[in-house]
Amino acid sequence: MLRPQLLDPIPELHEAARLLDEAVTAHLVGDRDRADNLIRAADLPVIAQWTESLWGPGGPWSRPRPVADPLPYLPAGQRSRQRMPGKAVLRQLVERDGFHCRFCGIPVIRAEVRARIRAAYPEALRWGDRNVEQHAAFQALWLTYDHLVPHARGGTNDPENVVIACQPCNCGRANLTLEEAGLADPREREPVRSKWDGLERFRV
Numbered sequence: 203m204l205r206p207q208l209l210d211p212i213p214e215l216h217e218a219a220r221l222l223d224e225a226v227t228a229h230l231v232g233d234r235d236r237a238d239n240l241i242r243a244a245d246l247p248v249i250a251q252w253t254e255s256l257w258g259p260g261g262p263w264s265r266p267r268p269v270a271d272p273l274p275y276l277p278a279g280q281r282s283r284q285r286m287p288g289k290a291v292l293r294q295l296v297e298r299d300g301f302h303c304r305f306c307g308i309p310v311i312r313a314e315v316r317a318r319i320r321a322a323y324p325e326a327l328r329w330g331d332r333n334v335e336q337h338a339a340f341q342a343l344w345l346t347y348d349h350l351v352p353h354a355r356g357g358t359n360d361p362e363n364v365v366i367a368c369q370p371c372n373c374g375r376a377n378l379t380l381e382e383a384g385l386a387d388p389r390e391r392e393p394v395r396s397k398w399d400g401l402e403r404f405r406v
């Protein structure tokens with residue numbers, strides 16, 4: 203039985219997105235204190251636990267399903283030379299898929315937008331090199347570009363092979379194929395559309 207996502211999203215992910223959306227609204231009307239507090243309120247430990255269960259030890263990536271004729275792992279020299287699509291294709295992917303994970307459907311935020319908010323609220327939006335030093339909601343709601351046939355297995359940067367995914371769905375599958383991960387093909391479902399704008403309206 204194929205599933206749409208590796209792990210069901212928890213309600214707190216949506217709650218955090220709502221708080222961050224309110225934070226941006228507060229910021230845009232000049233209420234910096236309120237924006238700061240809301241960003242901090244979205245940094246929920248239960249979200250970090252959810253994320254860790256996907257990409258941490260024992261996560262789905264470490265438990266491939268046995269499949270007949272698995273795609274081989276290619277040596278680095280035989281993989282698509284460009285690791286990620288160029289900017290024009292990334293823009294096209296965002297236009298096509300919007301600001302929700304194509305697997306679990308949670309709202310997502312581009313790294314560039316996170317960086318702009320962080321520059322304005324460096325204390326509230328904590329972001330270090332280690333996972334535990336990163337704001338739990340910005341970490342889980344991180345918009346990434348996920349290769350359906352993994353790059354390491356010969357996947358290309360053709361837009362047909364790449365979807366918008368949250369960072370936990372992307373890293374939770376790592377280099378497994380959809381079949382090995384027991385996932386349904388997200389291209390067979392419509393992308394989620396909502397009022398969520400990925401916080402793109404944030405301006406300093």
Ligand SMILES: [Zn+2]
Binds near residue numbers: 367
């Ligand atoms: Zn996801």
